[in-house]
Amino acid sequence: MRAYVASLKFGYRQITRDNMLLLMIFGPILCGVIFKYGIPILEEYISERYGLGKVLVPYYLLFDTLLSYIALNLICTVSSFIILEEHDDDVAAYLFVTPIGYSGYIFTRIITPIIIAFFLSLVVMLFFNLSELSFPLILSLIFLSMLYSAAVTLFTVSKAKNKVEGLALTKLSGVVFVGLLVPFFVNTNIQFLFGVLPSFWLAKASVSYGTSFFIPSILLGAICSAFWILIFYNKFKNKLF
Amino acid sequence: MRMLNSIRNDMKFQQKYGFYIVYMIITLSYIGILLFLPNSIRDVVKGIILFSDPAALGMFFMGAIILFEKSERVLDSIFVSPIKVDEYILSKVFSLSLISTTVGLAVVLATKFTTGNLVSLIIGLMLGSIFFSLIGLIVAVRVNSLNRFMLGIIPLGTIISFPPFLLFFDINNFILEIFPSVIIMKLILAGVGIVEINYVYSVVLIGWIFIFWLWARRNVIKMIKSLSGI
Numbered sequence: 317m318r319a320y321v322a323s324l325k326f327g328y329r330q331i332t333r334d335n336m337l338l339l340m341i342f343g344p345i346l347c348g349v350i351f352k353y354g355i356p357i358l359e360e361y362i363s364e365r366y367g368l369g370k371v372l373v374p375y376y377l378l379f380d381t382l383l384s385y386i387a388l389n390l391i392c393t394v395s396s397f398i399i400l401e402e403h404d405d406d407v408a409a410y411l412f413v414t415p416i417g418y419s420g421y422i423f424t425r426i427i428t429p430i431i432i433a434f435f436l437s438l439v440v441m442l443f444f445n446l447s448e449l450s451f452p453l454i455l456s457l458i459f460l461s462m463l464y465s466a467a468v469t470l471f472t473v474s475k476a477k478n479k480v481e482g483l484a485l486t487k488l489s490g491v492v493f494v495g496l497l498v499p500f501f502v503n504t505n506i507q508f509l510f511g512v513l514p515s516f517w518l519a520k521a522s523v524s525y526g527t528s529f530f531i532p533s534i535l536l537g538a539i540c541s542a543f544w545i546l547i548f549y550n551k552f553k554n555k556l557f
Numbered sequence: 558m559r560m561l562n563s564i565r566n567d568m569k570f571q572q573k574y575g576f577y578i579v580y581m582i583i584t585l586s587y588i589g590i591l592l593f594l595p596n597s598i599r600d601v602v603k604g605i606i607l608f609s610d611p612a613a614l615g616m617f618f619m620g621a622i623i624l625f626e627k628s629e630r631v632l633d634s635i636f637v638s639p640i641k642v643d644e645y646i647l648s649k650v651f652s653l654s655l656i657s658t659t660v661g662l663a664v665v666l667a668t669k670f671t672t673g674n675l676v677s678l679i680i681g682l683m684l685g686s687i688f689f690s691l692i693g694l695i696v697a698v699r700v701n702s703l704n705r706f707m708l709g710i711i712p713l714g715t716i717i718s719f720p721p722f723l724l725f726f727d728i729n730n731f732i733l734e735i736f737p738s739v740i741i742m743k744l745i746l747a748g749v750g751i752v753e754i755n756y757v758y759s760v761v762l763i764g765w766i767f768i769f770w771l772w773a774r775r776n777v778i779k780m781i782k783s784l785s786g787i
Contacts, residue, residue: 339708361726397703404628479628479703480574483621487614488579491586501593 340394344387344436348444351379355446376446378500381522384457385496385515387440388465391433392426393486396472399425400482403473408556418553426469430462437461453525456534460521463541464514468492470548474555499523514541563640563648571652576618583610584660591668601725603668604746608721611660612682612741615653615690616714620706622649623697636781642774650690657686665749677756678748684762685741691769692717698773698780734758737765 359372372379402408411421441454449457468489476482495513499520510516517537524530571577587610591603626632635645661682665673696709720733721742733739740762747754 339711343711365727394704394707397707401702401704404625478574478625480618480621480625483617483703484575484579487617488582491582494586494590497590 340391341436343390344440347386348383348440351383351446352444355379375500377449377522378496378519380441380445380447380449381457381496381519383444384437384441384454385461385464385518387437388430388433388458388461389468391429391436392465392469395425395429396469396482396486397479399469399473400476400479403556404478412556418556422549422552426466430466433465434458434462450525453522456521456525456530457518460514460518460534460537460541463538463545464518467514467541467544467548470545470552474548474552495519511536512540514544517541559640560644560648563644564652567648567652568655570622571618571656576656580614580656580660584663587664588667591664599668600673600749600751603665604742604749604751607661607664607678607682607745607749608685608738608742609718611657611664612685612745613689613714613718614657614660615650615686616693616710618653619649619690619693620697620700620710621703623694624701624703624706627701632780632784636784642777642781646691646694646770646773646777649694650687653690654683654686658682661745661748673750674747674754677744677754680759681741681744681748684759684766685738685745688737688741688762688766688769689714691766691773694773695769695776698776735761737762740765 355372355376359370362368362371399408402411408421412418416424437458438454441449441458445454471489472482472485476485492513492515495510495515495517496519498507498510498516500523507516507520514537517533517540521530521533521537524533587606591599591606594602626635658679661678665678692713693710696713697706700706700709717738720736721739723729723733724739724742724746735758740758743752743754743758744762746752
């Protein structure tokens with residue numbers, strides 16, 4: 317336990333040393349404020365300027381789904397950069413021979429940040445969601461976002477040999493984001509081709525809320541992310557040992 | 558010759574660390590998304606995508622490249638070689654601008670290039686990439702960790718990238734017209750056929766690049782001095 321606390325303190329020091337804590341806390345809040353107040357202003361402007369009806373309102377749920385993922389994404393990106401720096405500096409190798417071990421390292425560098433991000437996401441979603449989402453839907457979205465973020469973080473750190481590749485892969489993982497758009501824009505069953513992407517199930521759960529497909533969407537989303545987590549967890553382990 | 562070798566080495570580095578594969582996948586994704594969009598908004602979205610990614614990619618990748626060179630002590634070797642500071646900067650920004658221009662052109666040509674101005678597009682992507690890469694370089698040489706780089710580049714990048722979006726709200730004035738990122742956006746929008754471009758602004762952009770080049774140069778020299786303990 318003491319080793320875990322020491323490792324957490326070490327990680328915390330790295331974050332505070334770089335003032336990253338400010339970005340991690342205020343970044344998602346700033347996004348929430350922009351979404352909550354900026355998007356309706358933009359909507360009003362587009363309606364007046366171009367004489368169109370509601371252009372963005374039908375996609376408020378999409379913005380909310382995106383918001384549920386932002387805090388987790390930001391904190392997990394910071395975590396993956398810390399892991400990559402530790403790997404580049406060979407610090408990680410020393411941590412594994414301490415009582416923390418591999419699972420302890422994953423716990424302090426990925427799981428703990430995700431748990432912290434959960435609470436931050438909850439605050440951001442409760443205060444800044446646009447569609448007046450119900451509490452169960454908010455919790456479900458954050459739950460799926462947590463698993464999705466863990467999968468993305470493990471993907472980056474398991475595949476990247478150094479921070480340059482890490483940044484390239486962080487960029488690439490943004491492509492997975494496409495899945496978030498699919499349930500909102502594709503109505504046919506072709507959409508399920510994107511079912512391999514955790515982001516697809518996050519959006520699918522959003523649009524299915526109130527229907528019989530809501531619970532299956534969450535379960536399938538959790539299974540999809542768990543599948544990727546398992547693959548990249550083992551890949552990262554193989555890479556390190 | 559030395560310059561060409563330097564560019565070739567930077568391109569090899571980018572290939573080795575997966576930049577080309579990553580951008581191939583990203584390009585295909587952009588093309589897929591754009592083809593899926595209705596014609597009425599496709600060109601506007603295309604312009605925004607080209608401005609915010611291919612044109613600005615160097616801003617982020619420059620950070621990773623410089624930090625990696627610092628941590629692997631590549632810089633010590635580079636600066637004891639005959640290569641000059643300007644050649645070092647030129648090699649980096651030019652090789653990154655080649656990716657930007659190729660990606661941008663691929664996206665535009667694959668999603669029906671109709672009435673846009675191809676010359677304007679190439680100038681916008683090329684100069685835009687050089688400008689943003691210089692910003693990345695200016696920040697990267699001053700920091701020692703990727704997170705610290707992000708902390709510097711995100712606010713700076715946001716401040717620089719925000720003004721062009723005012724164009725979509727018909728907000729325009731002289732200061733905006735000579736603002737570097739606004740010029741880059743206009744060149745790209747002219748490239749996809751949304752606005753007409755006055756090439757005089759390209760000259761203004763080159764002036765901005767010159768100023769940022771001098772700034773980057775000063776920072777790189779400081780970095781070399783700190784590496785050699787002077």
